[in-house]
Amino acid sequence: MDLNHWKHHPDPSHPEFGGYELNPELEAWGNKHEMIFNLTFFVGLNDGKDEGESEVPVPVSGEEREELLKFQSELYEAMVKECAVLPYARFWHTGVCQLEWRISKPEPVQAKLQQMIQTQDHRLNFEYRMFPDGLWMIPDKYLSGEILETADAAESEEDEDESPVSAGVEAFEEQDFEKAVGHLASEVETEAENDADRWMMLVDCLAQLGRLDEAKVRAEQALEKFEGHAGLFRALGGVLLRQGSLEMAESKLREGININGLLPSLHHNLACALALQGRKDEALDAIEVCVTMDSLRRFDVKNDTDFESLRGHPRFEALTDLSVLGMMIGSRHTENPHEHCLLVAFPERWGPQDRGEILEAPMQERLQAAGAGTVLGGAVKMGMGVIEDVSFVEIGTDTMDQALEIVKNFLIESELSDGVQLHPYTQVGEHAKPDQLICL
Numbered sequence: 436m437d438l439n440h441w442k443h444h445p446d447p448s449h450p451e452f453g454g455y456e457l458n459p460e461l462e463a464w465g466n467k468h469e470m471i472f473n474l475t476f477f478v479g480l481n482d483g484k485d486e487g488e489s490e491v492p493v494p495v496s497g498e499e500r501e502e503l504l505k506f507q508s509e510l511y512e513a514m515v516k517e518c519a520v521l522p523y524a525r526f527w528h529t530g531v532c533q534l535e536w537r538i539s540k541p542e543p544v545q546a547k548l549q550q551m552i553q554t555q556d557h558r559l560n561f562e563y564r565m566f567p568d569g570l571w572m573i574p575d576k577y578l579s580g581e582i583l584e585t586a587d588a589a590e591s592e593e594d595e596d597e598s599p600v601s602a603g604v605e606a607f608e609e610q611d612f613e614k615a616v617g618h619l620a621s622e623v624e625t626e627a628e629n630d631a632d633r634w635m636m637l638v639d640c641l642a643q644l645g646r647l648d649e650a651k652v653r654a655e656q657a658l659e660k661f662e663g664h665a666g667l668f669r670a671l672g673g674v675l676l677r678q679g680s681l682e683m684a685e686s687k688l689r690e691g692i693n694i695n696g697l698l699p700s701l702h703h704n705l706a707c708a709l710a711l712q713g714r715k716d717e718a719l720d721a722i723e724v725c726v727t728m729d730s731l732r733r734f735d736v737k738n739d740t741d742f743e744s745l746r747g748h749p750r751f752e753a754l755t756d757l758s759v760l761g762m763m764i765g766s767r768h769t770e771n772p773h774e775h776c777l778l779v780a781f782p783e784r785w786g787p788q789d790r791g792e793i794l795e796a797p798m799q800e801r802l803q804a805a806g807a808g809t810v811l812g813g814a815v816k817m818g819m820g821v822i823e824d825v826s827f828v829e830i831g832t833d834t835m836d837q838a839l840e841i842v843k844n845f846l847i848e849s850e851l852s853d854g855v856q857l858h859p860y861t862q863v864g865e866h867a868k869p870d871q872l873i874c875l
Contacts, residue, residue: 665695773831808832
């Protein structure tokens with residue numbers, strides 16, 4: 436695979452710093468769920484130039500670019516021996532290059548990366564993140580050839596786009612399904628006529644209320660308007676399942692998967708349809724795809740009564756084993772000087788500047804004063820569909836109990852603790868374990 440001669444798309448705001456390059460093989464890859472994990476590397480190239488108290492960005496030099504390309508080739512040669520790999524994009528930031536890959540099997544890649552980190556067998560310093568698709572997303576516009584926006588432009592666009600939530604959506608989010616149906620039924624006939632998501636919410640609410648015939652009619656109406664909406668096929672398939680039309684449900688769910696095979700809910704519902712037809716091996720295959728995409732689905736699968744026929748099957752028990760629950764949830768820097776890592780997850784998107792000023796800097800000050808650890812950095816896990824955005828701050832520490840106490844006190848005093856989750860002893864890419872999770 437040629438990893439060097441990719442088309443460059445410059446950033447007009449900062450042509451000497453930014454832009455991105457795409458692998459021409461990306462177009463041929465298409466919508467396959469064989470490589471459902473996204474692997475992101477942040478590779479350090481230079482630290483900028485000090486001028487007094489400020490740091491001035493320095494463009495990446497030709498020599499640094501050559502080093503980066505060699506490093507990517509070395510990574511590829513190491514990874515491709517472990518599983519199917521597709522490096523598909525390079526994003527050039529100030530002093531940092533972000534590499535985006537797709538991979539088929541996270542475990543061997545994780546082991547290889549850990550080996551490289553532990554033996555210092557790497558040309559350049561790097562951090563990495565590995566997430567199932569839909570949990571760590573690069574905006575689609577970056578992959579469609581459109582020019583990157585500057586952060587300021589993106590923020591101002593977000594501010595302008597803050598429209599009030601509709602009454603139907605608000606009721607849906609509050610799980611007041613009766614109220615939601617009243618509002619959504621009106622909205623999809625008026626201002627939300629072309630809003631596929633609100634049609635889907637209406638179908639889901641009707642199904643929750645047991646009004647399955649109405650839900651089926653609404654789903655079919657919506658699919659006449661939005662033929663290629665995989666989520667609507669998921670909703671209709673779910674209704675047909677509850678009506679006992681198993682073969683029809685299977686057919687609709689497979690249509691949805693053909694449109695977008697990266698929605699875990701489609702594979703979950705397909706597994707239900709197959710299990711209820713007695714097709715155990717096929718159901719287990721669908722469950723495996725589902726929980727590989729989103730490991731939190733293990734909870735749902737384990738408690739789903741449609742899988743009664745699978746209970747006790749060794750493969751089903753392995754796929755619903757909560758002791759190994761967790762996505763590849765984060766990473767610490769390769770130069771973390773501490774023995775442990777504490778990951779703090781916030782249930783919303785914090786931009787780099789706000790995260791740094793409001794979360795990371797104050798926590799670093801308290802941790803440093805107490806000699807209890809170091810803030811290693813942060814990240815955003817961008818949501819898709821019903822999956823919410825989540826922001827992370829990663830902390831290195833040798834005294835976990837002390838670090839936990841400092842972080843909890845800071846969040847509570849700052850009124851920032853609502854919905855926060857603390858994942859102690861979560862090292863690079865390791866699974867977050869429910870029995871260690873602390874919810875604030």
